[in-house]
Amino acid sequence: MSEELLSVKNVSISFTQYVQGLNQHELKVISDLSLDVKKGEVVAILGSSGSGKSLLAHAILGILPENGTCEGDICYKNEVLTQQKKEAIRGKEICLIPQSVNFLDPLMKVKEQAIGDVKGEEREEALRKQREIFSKYGLAEEVDDLYPFELSGGMARKVLLSTALLSNPELVVADEPTPGLDEKSVKETIMDIKNLKEEGKGVLLITHDINVALEIADRIAIFYSGFVIEINKTENFADTGKLLHPYTKSLIEALPRNGFKLTEGVQPLEEVPGCVYYDNCPIKSDFCKENRPNLIKCGDAMIRCHNYDKEVK
């Protein structure tokens, strides 16, 4: 395996909220998340919409809101990223591909946004680079002077992509790059991300679209109620027998092509002392109710389930 780019170790992200007057409430959105992305690899985090996956992207780039706290270590090239370090390399070595045109300033021409805050000779150089990458993604010269609201959906996606890639980053964090796009644009996005991988970049893909994840990712991390419960190779997802966690299995079995088999139950909203999947799990034991499983290695995969923990058994 090739060189490790990003490694996230036991990261928890929580928010301080005020409930009823001055009572503070700690809302945990991501708990004990660990994963890594290597060069030339696409790792997908697959989870339901609105479950807080994007916050991982924000934490990696150091752009969490003020009331958000991030515990645990985020390492880039085996070096722990401090806030200063994040600020130094974001937009250069690590880039974010955001999800929609809302991430562009409505009152600024797209080329100005793409090149960022540069002046003088640097500006000429930046504009040249911007034109180059815009051309690469099939954006005509007229697009440079358009405002975001004048872009079509597909154009906006390309603008966001090329804006993010302008500095030629090594790690790309793509936050929900496909929702709301027509099928052709989704295919193009998939191709574009595959190309990034070919160029040796690492891609962390945050998505709720299982088909997109299956199509481009090398490994998929399943995000459930704030926890990563399984990280497995994408090829194993073709065969539920090779999957480990009961949730992952039922997720795959619920796909139309795999028999549409639905499993009842919802993700817990409140923090639970034991396994988050306890209520819906078919293979649970009493032990799972009170004891939280850790993410452990199981062959090439990672799994958060007591059934695979030899010590527990």
Next chain:
Amino acid sequence: MNNRTKKFIRNKAIHFILLMLAVAIFSFILLELSPIDPVNAYLKQAVISPEQRLILEQYWGVNQPLTTKIWGWLSNLLQGNLGNSLIYRVPVIDVIYERFMASFVLMALSWVISGIIGFGLGIVAGKNKGGWIDKLVKLYCYVLQSAPSFWIGLVILIIFSVELGWFPIGMSVAIGTLSSDATIWQWLARLVLPTLTLSLVGVAPIAMYTRNELVNVLSSDYILFARARGESGWPLIERQALRNTLLPALTLQFQNFAELFGGAVLVEQVFSYPGIGQTAVAAGLQSDVTLLLGIVLISAVFVFVGNTLADVMYYFVDPRIRENESFDKN
């Protein structure tokens, strides 16, 4: 001039005519319903015989039906005749012209000063949200927003004129001097305090609004993306947030034309500044119906101009509006 501009001007013109018509008719009806009796206002409690009174009533047309009165008022208005002022004994238009110019200088200065300072304070406060600067600006705004402007005027008068003696207490020229003899400096000295008062009061809404807008803009997705691309600090605000904050702030400032007018009425009264506001109060108190109606009309024009300027400004600053109008064209 392209089609869009023509259409804009045409719509605005129709809008303006309808507005003036409505204001003219309704303010006339309101005054008609008020207890003001033009004959009494003219006589000022002088004793006359009923016969003389009848002649006066006929002269003023007191007993004509309302429709005839309105028609008379409108047809005179169309010829540019606003009538004569009862208290000044000169044509209303002359009074308004002279007084409005004095007020205009006062209002324009305060408008610009409060706009610039308010926007600046709002930006500084919004950028340092939660910090001591923010708290200070907020405190200032809440105090100024809650205090009536005439009270602020009185406080300023007490501090700068009575205690410190830096500025004259009131009037546009010193008592005993003809206004034509007053030097520009004398006149300016009397402009300072009313302008200061109106500006201080005007800063509060625009600063609070700008602050909130900036806070919203800073938590928007596009600022997030800009930060993710490595932009930060003041350049980020200058490049991405300022224009997005300026647009709504401009609208508010232009809409404040109406409030400015209201504020000027009170402040001019406090400082005995001979502007349109003071004249409006005098006209109201002394039942000068023609002058009052004239002032109502001129203030409607003033507010209309303010809003129209905001529209035009938006058109130039916001690319989205320019584009939307090109869709309308078809």
